[in-house]
Amino acid sequence: MIITLASSKGGVGKSTTTAALAGALAHAGARVHIVDLDSNHTVSRWLGGERASPRLSVSAADPQDLTEHLTAMTAKHKPDITVIDIAGSYERALTVAIARAHLTIIPAGPSEADIFEAARVARHIQSVFQAFGRAPLYRLLLTRVQPLASHAQLYACAEIERLKMPAFSTAIHHRAAYMEIGLSGLTPHFSDRKRTPVAKAVAELDALVAEIDTLVGLWPKQARKGAA
């Protein structure tokens, strides 16, 4: 199972959501491997120490070699789920990672610019899959949403509906628990869950995992249990 986090826009939360989601999936019992296609190697730096979980591993790859890299990493780590993080630009990596994905998640903040860009990526996904004669599966994921619901958020939801963009009902809020991943190397599920911002992040990530499970069936063979 391959999940790609894709947006041509920088700073929308691709790397943060990749790390947090991968942590949630690993905590739920899956073996998760992150492929970092961003030449800045953001997620590799954040989680490279593998402090979070033995079930969570990261590798950096050149988009040109993605197919070979996926084969080698599958043999080495035997992941149940591979999550691909890409750079925020319209480069070849975007197309390659989208084409390989069972599900593409398009993160977007609640702003006109982010949602406009998300719609552009959705059209790109449709054209890539049309070329293969396959139906794509993608969802917009609202990220960096302010915890106190604002009118901006309501307008953002209305705009997503107007554009007929399929979207997750779960949103990722702006929380300290996400900001600190890069510094602590710990995703919310493996951080101090007694802290309120961490507990809230864990709850919304679990809701996101449940939505993804409904879409693609994440746990075909294994029980959804498993300790961290």
Ligand SMILES: Nc1ncnc2c1ncn2[C@@H]1O[C@H](COP(=O)(O)OP(=O)(O)OP(=O)(O)O)[C@@H](O)[C@H]1O
């Ligand atoms: N849900 C969130 N809550 C708080 N801060 C966040 C959240 N998501 C992202 N950030 C912060 O926003 C910044 C940009 O996030 P991130 O690096 O994940 O974006 P990106 O889409 O991967 O960017 P790029 O396109 O440059 O790779 C980072 O400093 C990160 O800590």
Ligand SMILES: [Mg+2]
């Ligand atoms: Mg990034």
